Amino acid sequence: MLNKWLNGLKKTHENILGRLNALVKFGPTISELFYENLEEILVTSDLGVKTSMELVEQVKEEVKKRKVNDSKEAINILRELIFDIVKMNNQELNISKEGLSIYLFIGVNGVGKTTTIAKVGNLLKKRGLKVMFAAGDTFRAGAIEQLKIWGENLQIPVIAQKEGSDPAAVIYDSIEAAKARGIDVLLIDTAGRLHNKKNLMEEMKKIDKVIQREDGKKPEEIFLVIDSGTGQNALSSAEEFIKNVPDISGLILTKLDGTAKGGMTIPLIKELQVPVKFVCLGESVKDIEEFIPEKFIAGILGEE
């Protein structure tokens, strides 16, 4: 299980831990240069300027307090401080005790929404839940087809209409069908285009209205799917989304396997106050993990 994390986060691990180890080798005792280099490593590992500076300041304080002068010790302190940030994350899924739960997936085109729906659907099905997909991204024919193929492979029913049809109508259909068939979790794909904010908000309002009317409550989860490869840009993009869709309940980070920028997870958790619920560590349907802080830390900073 930990192997999956180590493999999936290999590039980030090599980027951060590789350079931290080199730093310790280069100067076994703590100096001003050590802190400068440390900050540089954190910033260029996509922890963001703000979080990096704060972390270095905290390391300095702790080093003083604990009367440490070994740079290896300082790195251990850094590890504790990073763990303090990520352990605030609560990855538990919201699921209604009775009746239908609705999970809505939003995010920029190409980040991995449709693939992630397949992964989460498969995971929930394995846990014994009855799941269904709704092809709410009616903007591209490819997206509908892609979800149908996943549905066939995973033997999960898919509710879809033609390309260009109204997403709200597909969602309406899917809620009706899910209720009729006693489905536990309905996973809804969306086009979620951010490059046109007004469009996104209008679409979200419409979707929200249909769900409220048909299901009588808010979705149990609104997941913002984020491509980890976008590094620091992901933070500002996520902030935009949250401003426009304040009910976002969880983040899902995709493509961590393909990037050295996994450090972005840390400022994301710290700044957004929205938990990371899942991380995706590859393209196959099994490459998804609940975000477990201990495993994430071991994945990027190695096992203690």
Ligand SMILES: Nc1nc2c(ncn2[C@@H]2O[C@H](COP(=O)(O)OP(=O)(O)O)[C@@H](O)[C@H]2O)c(=O)[nH]1
């Ligand atoms: N390596 C890797 N590729 C991924 C991951 N998640 C999605 N992809 C790929 O990213 C591409 C876009 O995914 P898709 O689900 O169509 O994105 P959408 O437009 O947001 O629905 C596809 O080629 C996926 O196979 C992941 O965790 N790791």
Ligand SMILES: [Mg+2]
């Ligand atoms: Mg899609």
